[in-house]
Amino acid sequence: MADGSETRDRHESEIRSLIGEREFGNYVGGETVLASAGATFAPEDPTIAEPIMTVPESDAGDVDDAVAAASDAFAEWRALTPLDRGDVLREWSAVLRDHHDELARLTTLEVGKPIAAAREDVETGIRFVEYYASVAAGKEGRVPDGGTDALAYVEEEPYGVTGQILPWNYPLLLLGWKVGAALATGNTCVVKPAEQTPLATIRAAQLSAGVLPDGVLNVVNGSGETGAAVSGHDAIRKVSFTGSVPVGREVMRAAADDVTPVTLELGGKNPFLVFPDADVEDAAETAAAAGLYNNGQSCDSGTRLLVHEDVEAEFLDVYLDAVASRTVGDPFADVSQGPLCHREHWESVRDYVELGKSEGATLLAGGGRPTDAPTDGYYVEPTVFGDVEPGMRIAQEEVFGPVQFVMTFSEYEEAIEVANGTEYGLASGVFTRDVARAHRIASDLDAGSVWVNHYFGTVPGTPFGGFKQSGIGRECGSEALDEYTQSKSVRIALDR
Template sequence: MSPAPPSLTTVNPATGERVAVFDALDADGVERKLATAVAAFEAFRLLPSYERARLMHSAADLLDHDGPQIARVMTVEMGKPITQARAEAAKCAKAMRWYAEHADALLADEVPDPVDVTDSGAVGVRVVYRPLGVVLAVMPWNFPLWQVVRFAAPALMAGNVGLLKHASNVPQTALYLEDLFRRAGYPQGCFQTLLIGSGAVEGLLRDPRVAAATLTGSEPAGRSVAAIAGDEVKKTVLELGGSDPFVVMPSSDVERAARVAVTARVQNNGQSCIAAKRFIVHEDVYDEFTDRFTEAMRVLRVGDPLDEATEVGPLATERGRAELEELVDEAVESGATVLCGGRRPPGLPDGWYYEPTVLADVTPQMRIHHEEAFGPVATLYRVATVDEAVAVANDTPFGLSSNVWTRDASEIARFTRDLRAGGVFVNGMTASHPAFPFGGVKRSGYGRELSGHGLHEFCNITTVWQGP
């Protein structure tokens, strides 16, 4: 007899209390879900685009109605402040509507200029977009709604069907998503949640009925999925870690840059791949920026994430806090200076809290210089020139996004040309929006989510050539 599959547990990171336990699917349960998805795709791929749009609008309306309830679920499961959880739900509904309204045009046939194809012997040539089939999504806990919706909305609008393997610590959010699409009227099997552990992912990736996969998560998880999918010659999109630079130059509005820097670092309790993590400041404004930024980080309100006034809640897992502590402690032992934070906050003993922290005097020999700090910890660097700022910004294995603060047109041109990242945000913090592509380079992954680029990732881009 094969062993029973492991259970999946919701643990409130603010208290350490076990909230709910769910039985994981066994092999037979996974097979039933997969077979249902395959059957659903054969009908759903033929559904007119206006019908897909109607269903997506319905899901968005339901999510808006459910916003306060699902926000509380997210906060209890992974600790994000309740105000940010409500904003996440609203953002997801907005993205659903964007795809419902734009997918038809983005998926329209492309017809080359006849002059360009006269030598091909064709009477007509067009490029059409067709769905791939069953797409497996392996998603993280840090934005438990948004990470899924930014895959699901374009994939479903293109005519694909989805199987979600969500992070094991957010099972209630995962089940809600399946129920949301069901209540919106999607045919059975179009979007299903798989309550499974990470050990079951390889079998799904190797199943010929799964056409492609997308993963948002850690670099090791991305490596594993990419290796398996590569062995099976299957399309993947990976969004992995980030250690985004936040560059501040002398011509910038330093007061505003420092204020935005705090939000850019501690959004989602600092647990965001696109959070600014390395603050690279020109020596002419280093002291002013550091004083403003450090003081603002010091006075952030840390506490119960269900409290409307809380600005920073607990880290999502006990292990995550331990790993963050190791990075900070190693840096301090190697000579980094703690300007604020650097410890567990007093008076909050039960949850997995960590104080907003600013470290100066960070060197390339420290682990925190090269590894992603997934929590409210910022590192400061002093630079003397644009060349040095670019060099420090690029001195990372990651390349997800970047932030640059300057009013100098030549500096803007230089940074947008030379920063090796999937995005460059000038005089503002990195954010994702359904209208523009999102993704990274280097060890931050490959492929793009959102916009038309994200819609086309899981399409068969087909050339149709017609002779005389």
């Protein structure tokens, strides 16, 4: 068992260094402000299971204030050319990069992810802002053939004030995905970070002061009620949400009253298919990373491993070694895995482990608390179940933790039926050397992303989003710009 006092001392030192006298409140109209009601909440450091600090809890009036600031800033921001907006966004990106280490350490502190992964998240989020700044500058209207007696053209206009509701697993990465696209297309933003992980988002917004015009980017902190005030606000004309399917449904219902368009990036129960002609060693090592990266707290985690029966034994030998080699501990150290993000989620994942046992699946690895993890905190071992049947709850429901499920298949049609046999359709992985089969699978899988002979293929330029109950709309690629603009058709008579 790791020395808990040493870890606690380290984290308390990080809190003093990162928080100090700095104020973490709402960010509205270019200033850090307190919430009006005086209520607070306390995000935890999941490594030591202790509060980091208190943050103001926003009510509907605070959301109104943020929306008013965003409304006031919209005309000025929209009036800039895409090139000029891009220059401003790149300037903000440069400031964020100057504070890269601070933002990564805040992310590790509040999410619990290893510092190396936090650094990668921050850098990737910044790159998405820069990507949208460049792509938006090249986004042009269209001039259809209006005939000889008229000129027709199509304008793409911003919605105005937009709302972004962020998840706790990738706070700054998703900030880049959502806010980058919204701002690049001329919208202003009201951002609601997850109540478990608001600090890095607040700090990133504070670092926009003096770069973005006041009111262009606003942050309101709070729980689900604050998010509901954002998604149901009659002056917010577009909402983007990433999170669970049940909460996504609530966001959609709230937005429906004002017929507000939504982008929803929801859950996943993603298949990882291994065919007998695959490079089995590569597939097995990739499978471990695909399902356990970020502690399995990723909507695109490859959790359902569908392995052809002819290579199951070979696959498991390599795969279980890869799982066993993952190190678990203090996320500020050089480890593969830190704690789960918060207590409620930790309890949910442990309940799913017990459910797997009760459903008759065989525990092949893990299942408990890591012996080498700090004595405090929300830790779960990398866990693997075998003998899993497609109809089991553990094979159908999103666990969102470091838990994977191994199933076998004998025929192509069986593999596709099992892969598509959930309510989700977000991501998928396929390992095969047969190019024709790869193309066929890509067509047959009900998933927004199909990654062949690798996993995690979302980069700037490739759209990301789901089929079925995994969501509506696309982010990451140029398609995200379409999510934040509305088309206006104009036709002018020339013969009058």
